[in-house]
Amino acid sequence: ESEDVRTSLIQFITNLSNGTFPPSPSSGWNSTSDPCTANWTGVECDKPNSQVKKIILDGFNLTGNFDSASLCSAPALAVLSLNGNLIAGSLPDQIGDCRRLTHIYLNGNRFSGPVPSTVSRLNNLKRFEISNNGFSGQLPDLTRVSGLIAFVADGNQFTGGIPSGFDFTNLERFNVSNNNLGGPIPDVDGKFGITSFSGNADLCGPPLPNSCPESESPPPSPPPPPSSSKRDKNRTRDQILIFSGYILLGLVVVSFIVAKTIRKKNQKNRVKSGGRRGGGRNRESSTTRETSGSASTSKSTSSEGKSKATTTAGNSRSEMRSEYSITSADSGAAAASFEVLSNPLVKGLKFNDLLKAPAELLGKGKHGSVYKVVLDNGAAIAVKRTKDWGISCEDFSRRIKRIDKVKHPRVLNPLAFYCSDQEKLLVYEYQPNASLFMLLHGAHSGQVLDWGSRLVIASCVAEALAFVHRELQEDGIAHGNLKSTNILFNKELEPCISEYGLMVAENPDQGTTKSGSQQKPYSSFKVDVYWFGVLLLEMLTGKLVQNNGHDLAKWVHSVVREEWTVEVFDRALTSEGANEERMVNLLQVALKCITPAANERPNMGQIAGLVHAIREEEDRSIIVSEG
Numbered sequence: 121e122s123e124d125v126r127t128s129l130i131q132f133i134t135n136l137s138n139g140t141f142p143p144s145p146s147s148g149w150n151s152t153s154d155p156c157t158a159n160w161t162g163v164e165c166d167k168p169n170s171q172v173k174k175i176i177l178d179g180f181n182l183t184g185n186f187d188s189a190s191l192c193s194a195p196a197l198a199v200l201s202l203n204g205n206l207i208a209g210s211l212p213d214q215i216g217d218c219r220r221l222t223h224i225y226l227n228g229n230r231f232s233g234p235v236p237s238t239v240s241r242l243n244n245l246k247r248f249e250i251s252n253n254g255f256s257g258q259l260p261d262l263t264r265v266s267g268l269i270a271f272v273a274d275g276n277q278f279t280g281g282i283p284s285g286f287d288f289t290n291l292e293r294f295n296v297s298n299n300n301l302g303g304p305i306p307d308v309d310g311k312f313g314i315t316s317f318s319g320n321a322d323l324c325g326p327p328l329p330n331s332c333p334e335s336e337s338p339p340p341s342p343p344p345p346p347s348s349s350k351r352d353k354n355r356t357r358d359q360i361l362i363f364s365g366y367i368l369l370g371l372v373v374v375s376f377i378v379a380k381t382i383r384k385k386n387q388k389n390r391v392k393s394g395g396r397r398g399g400g401r402n403r404e405s406s407t408t409r410e411t412s413g414s415a416s417t418s419k420s421t422s423s424e425g426k427s428k429a430t431t432t433a434g435n436s437r438s439e440m441r442s443e444y445s446i447t448s449a450d451s452g453a454a455a456a457s458f459e460v461l462s463n464p465l466v467k468g469l470k471f472n473d474l475l476k477a478p479a480e481l482l483g484k485g486k487h488g489s490v491y492k493v494v495l496d497n498g499a500a501i502a503v504k505r506t507k508d509w510g511i512s513c514e515d516f517s518r519r520i521k522r523i524d525k526v527k528h529p530r531v532l533n534p535l536a537f538y539c540s541d542q543e544k545l546l547v548y549e550y551q552p553n554a555s556l557f558m559l560l561h562g563a564h565s566g567q568v569l570d571w572g573s574r575l576v577i578a579s580c581v582a583e584a585l586a587f588v589h590r591e592l593q594e595d596g597i598a599h600g601n602l603k604s605t606n607i608l609f610n611k612e613l614e615p616c617i618s619e620y621g622l623m624v625a626e627n628p629d630q631g632t633t634k635s636g637s638q639q640k641p642y643s644s645f646k647v648d649v650y651w652f653g654v655l656l657l658e659m660l661t662g663k664l665v666q667n668n669g670h671d672l673a674k675w676v677h678s679v680v681r682e683e684w685t686v687e688v689f690d691r692a693l694t695s696e697g698a699n700e701e702r703m704v705n706l707l708q709v710a711l712k713c714i715t716p717a718a719n720e721r722p723n724m725g726q727i728a729g730l731v732h733a734i735r736e737e738e739d740r741s742i743i744v745s746e747g
């Protein structure tokens with residue numbers, strides 16, 4: 121081991137023992153010997169590199185405080201076991217810097233205070249055992265530590281609920297008994313019994329015998345919570361079913377009424393103007409024609425429509441079909457259409473399936489809302505509803521089908537779409553691991569996205585965007601609404617760009633995103649470049665994007681003008697020791713992207729190259745430091 125690491129480890133043990141360790145001179149642990157060759161007590165090294173891999177000092181009466189900063193200077197440390205000592209005080213934040221740790225055993229000490237949220241950065245963690253201490257506060261959220269197989273935290277003073285993000289299918293051991301936890305127990309799939317949860321006065325639901333009070337709902341914790349108990353689950357499902365059916369069908373009814381009203385108005389206008397239309401009204405007239413087509417397929421009155429809407433949960437499938445005529449069997453030449461695209465996930469999906477499936481509002485954006493819908497076959501999809509986009513159904517359909525032809529693993533293709541004049545629905549595969557926005561700013565996540573991950577995300581997004589830009593250059597279809605809520609993480613935790621081409625964006629300096637397709641293709645691609653720059657700034661600074669990114673850009677420029685300074689970077693990045701030179705390089709790329717004159721911005725291909733080079737440099741530096 122290097123001299124620095126030796127010195128740090130001695131510092132670590134000195135803080136823990138007030139000089140009473142090592143118990144004898146032959147135990148090692150002095151700065152003149154090497155931990156690996158001199159066999160320090162409790163230390164094991166990996167053979168090829170002679171680096172400290174395990175520190176196991178169970179039952180050595182260690183007291184004092186835990187100095188994570190010194191400990192984490194051992195770059196290859198994977199196992200830390202300090203069970204049965206007398207270590208007191210808090211577990212410091214810097215524990216999150218021991219990135220190689222796979223096993224942490226701190227059972228039977230006197231730790232107190234909360235478990236720092238930085239433990240969620242320990243991506244390699246398999247076992248985290250901290251039972252019989254005085255830890256308090258919320259249980260750590262280890263949702264993103266995907267390989268965790270044991271979480272043992274019984275006999276502490278934790279409060280709050282059990283985070284729903286624990287992957288119980290993966291866990292082999294789980295014990296939070298004898299704390300002060302409350303609320304419903306997540307569905308553990310029968311894997312863990314009463315002894316894993318007992319001794320918490322306010323926990324309820326299976327496997328505990330006490331059922332939850334009627335009003336009890338799962339504690340908030342991203343990603344979206346699964347059910348609390350089976351009974352709650354069913355009840356929630358029913359409620360969702362009713363609401364979703366109501367909402368979706370209600371939308372169709374409202375669209376229908378509006379369409380009819382417009383149609384009536386237009387018929388009157390036609391009578392008044394003798395069918396004459398001026399050039400300035402071309403768009404309106406085409407809309408009217410489509411509206412007429414759509415409405416003409418429906419025979420019902422609005423009040424009939426309403427009564428049908430309230431009976432959605434009663435599953436009047438055939439009635440819905442004939443009334444709204446959106447499936448091919450009845451629609452004939454209707455302008456309103458529902459089409460399933462090439463992905464097998466939704467093969468045979470009918471619009472009715474969407475209407476009757478349970479849905480949950482995921483969020484509302486500037487241009488519409490997104491619902492999570494679980495189909496009969498268990499597939500989870502996300503339905504994006506947009507309004508006020510004055511694109512004809514014909515153009516919309518052509519556009520979506522064109523986008524669907526371009527396949528890139530980091531870009532989500534639409535699975536199906538519905539179009540009427542009043543609204544467009546886009547169906548995507550539901551992505552279970554939140555958005556980049558949530559990872560950067562999510563209030564309860566307690567997770568910090570480290571520099572390496574941010575760089576990988578930046579480079580993946582840049583490459584994917586460059587690819588699609590190239591493919592759709594001639595069609596002039598840019599993303600149009602690139603932002604961190606549209607970067608979603610799939611099952612494999614890979615970033616994916618969502619909602620490609622669903623908006624036609626204007627240069628942020630000239631106004632806001634608008635519907636219509638009057639833009640020069642060239643500038644809309646450069647608008648994506650601007651927003652990619654803003655995305656980079658968001659990742660580098662950790663700050664929220666407001667006012668079209670202008671505020672963030674202005675602030676970054678003002679800091680940079682004074683001198684290149686680390687002040688601009690997210691504290692989480694500087695405190696993890698992220699390489700400043702490479703962060704500055706990425707910042708320079710961001711600043712190029714947000715150049716006010718659109719034609720001076722590089723294209724996405726060039727940007728992808730620049731980001732890729734920074735990523736390669738980062739990878740090389742890791743290999744060198746590990747080698």
Ligand SMILES: Nc1ncnc2c1ncn2[C@@H]1O[C@H](COP(=O)(O)OP(=O)(O)OP(=O)(O)O)[C@@H](O)[C@H]1O
Pocket residue numbers: 482483484485486487488489490501502504548549550551552554555601605606608618619
């Ligand atoms: N396929 C999906 N899977 C999982 N979550 C999704 C999916 N699509 C969107 N979401 C999430 O749903 C929420 C609402 O999305 P929405 O697109 O309406 O909001 P937005 O991107 O902020 O606004 P807008 O696109 O209207 O400008 C966001 O948090 C988004 O991350």
